Amino acid sequence: METIIREDTPKTPYVKLDGEKGVVEIKGRSIPENSVEFYKPLIDWIDEYGDDPKDNTIINIQLEYFNTSSSKCILDIFKKLELLFKKGFKVQVNWYYEEDDEDMFEAGEDYQSIINLPFKMIEMEE
């Protein structure tokens, strides 16, 4: 599957969807007014990837900020990956947060409580 890379902007994150390695990366800030417009192509890609996924899929989320409209879209990404996990594929979520950033830590906990995926919380030093 083709690899998609989107560079970051002041309101949208860097995104890399690597079908060869089975790695999804979302990094930076996600605060667009219309998050559905930004995330829909990414969710469609994951949907397609799900037809022929790698045995191991890793998703790295390293967000500095995200708005509430992005939060729903991020959940939609997790839900797509949850489907793979239910089919028996390995999926690992790595949720990065900066040391001292309780809000981002709690956001990771929120997702962990909603979705059924192996979730690793990774603290980064400031």
Place this chain on the structure above:
Amino acid sequence: MQDIKMGFNLEEWYAHKLQGDVIFKYTGSISPEMITHALEAVEDSPLLRKERLQTRKKVYNVFVECLQNLYHHVDAPPAGLSAGGSPNFGIVCLVHDGSFFRVTTGNFILRSKVNFIKDRIEQLNSLSDEEVRMLYRDILGNEALSEKGGGGLGMLDIVRKTGNKLEYFLYPYDGEHIFFSLDVYIS
């Protein structure tokens, strides 16, 4: 500006809200471009840079939600408003006020929406921190995105991040409009 109706003076309200160290202030059309500029200005603020990471991020996050709430939900202002006639008219300021940062927004809404807004805020203000957290998870996990993409989480997120009650006033302005003033305190 000189907009006084039904005993409410917009100019006085604004002057009052600018008390403290003003980090950002704006009156006019709330557009995606305006929001981008506002965020840049806030990020560059020396006053905020002195704060610890968590406070800086909270202020930024809450500021984003307040601006995008305005962008998605304002109603057109009354005709003839000297402060500005754009359909997406809103006022926003970020002020360092004593030991708090305060985000204030002001915008016109139609009278028909008053009860909805009032009930929503009163409900949020009545919840404990734990209830806010549980409600947030419940809405995030169960409800679809609204047409405007907000998902109904904006105000809830603000209350959760600040841990403070929302302070609001609804000033009758004319037969059709109410001026909605909202103060969010971040400690």
